[in-house]
Amino acid sequence: MDEKITSRENAKIKYACRLASGAAFRRTEGRFLAEGRKLCPELARGAELETLFYTENALAKCPELAALPGEHYLVEDHVADKLADVGTHQGVFGVFRTPVHTLEEVRPGGRYLALERVQDPGNVGTLLRSAAAFGFDGVILSEGCASVYAPKTLRASMGAAVRIPVIETGAMPQAIALLREKGITCLAAALYQSQPLSAAKAGYPGGVCVVIGSEGRGVSQPVLDAFGGAQEAWEARETEEFRQAAGDTAFKRAAQLDAESFHTLVMQCDALRVRILPFDDPDYPLAFSRIPDMPLVLYCTGDPRWLNEPGAVGIVGSRKPTEYGLNAAADIGGELAKNGAIIVSGLADGLDSAGHRAAVKNDCPTIAVMGVPIDRTYPAANAALRQKIERKGCVILSLIHI
Numbered sequence: 433m434d435e436k437i438t439s440r441e442n443a444k445i446k447y448a449c450r451l452a453s454g455a456a457f458r459r460t461e462g463r464f465l466a467e468g469r470k471l472c473p474e475l476a477r478g479a480e481l482e483t484l485f486y487t488e489n490a491l492a493k494c495p496e497l498a499a500l501p502g503e504h505y506l507v508e509d510h511v512a513d514k515l516a517d518v519g520t521h522q523g524v525f526g527v528f529r530t531p532v533h534t535l536e537e538v539r540p541g542g543r544y545l546a547l548e549r550v551q552d553p554g555n556v557g558t559l560l561r562s563a564a565a566f567g568f569d570g571v572i573l574s575e576g577c578a579s580v581y582a583p584k585t586l587r588a589s590m591g592a593a594v595r596i597p598v599i600e601t602g603a604m605p606q607a608i609a610l611l612r613e614k615g616i617t618c619l620a621a622a623l624y625q626s627q628p629l630s631a632a633k634a635g636y637p638g639g640v641c642v643v644i645g646s647e648g649r650g651v652s653q654p655v656l657d658a659f660g661g662a663q664e665a666w667e668a669r670e671t672e673e674f675r676q677a678a679g680d681t682a683f684k685r686a687a688q689l690d691a692e693s694f695h696t697l698v699m700q701c702d703a704l705r706v707r708i709l710p711f712d713d714p715d716y717p718l719a720f721s722r723i724p725d726m727p728l729v730l731y732c733t734g735d736p737r738w739l740n741e742p743g744a745v746g747i748v749g750s751r752k753p754t755e756y757g758l759n760a761a762a763d764i765g766g767e768l769a770k771n772g773a774i775i776v777s778g779l780a781d782g783l784d785s786a787g788h789r790a791a792v793k794n795d796c797p798t799i800a801v802m803g804v805p806i807d808r809t810y811p812a813a814n815a816a817l818r819q820k821i822e823r824k825g826c827v828i829l830s831l832i833h834i
Contacts, residue, residue, distance in 0.1 A: 539639070749761065
């Protein structure tokens, strides 16, 4: 009969929890924690399962768990709750040895996917799953990518993290140089500095590697430089390639600008202390990269560094709230702000303004996403509130009037 663990303070439980929460600890130990009735057996096909934890209910629903290798422990429900990464879990958890692969394993003639600083665990997991489904021979991850063996990445990859060799390396340009030495052609996905996909060959006998960059900034300039240089987006704005890459809306907007009017716009923004944030700016909010038609340019007043800080909480509601609603927004917003949350709202009358005021009152940052051009304030009565927001937080919009 399996040994039963009844305490959340059990050493094996605490060790497993550290594996789940710390990437550095996972690297040091060479192990990771996974959870799920389907995921754990799937991972056991490609990685060594050392320890398996499950509840009585999980074993009853999935008796084949008993046939898996490694040490087995029955855990009480409250212990499983501590192991779980999500609120609702399946009661099955496994500690696995991390497979280790290196660039020396890359072979000429193979097909590879390379990810440079892809930061969202769900995106990394999905790309791993896709690479495995399309029969790629391996995936190369640069420094700055989300951890392959973090719980969210493992769930998204659905076992692909061990079905396909995953090579974690340092800087991507050096990895590309090594691949090229082996005769492998590298193709980078880039928004502006690129050719249309139709220009790619039907086959690459020497091998091929597709390089994908981060969600917010794409492939970095050093990587693009490794491909032999690039064109500026402005120089390519009238080409069909630019239209296909940027979309019809951006193509039409770019066509309306000439060098003189663009220079005038920049000068006017400088005079009004409006910061222009193109999508590849370090301060452009990474979360926007998940929007299918994300704005290519944002306009900002105040301090844009808050746009990528974690812990943003939206407070929105009626323009004509009750007194109770105003008090509730002020109380909730104030407590959230004092505990590190960044209040995000629309600077409108009512509950939007109440959320902003709660943050300002506690000298905490808040972000206003306006529905009017950046050089206007609506309602006008909130002009003073906007100035207070800009001292500690920021105001953003994707349109400018000037």
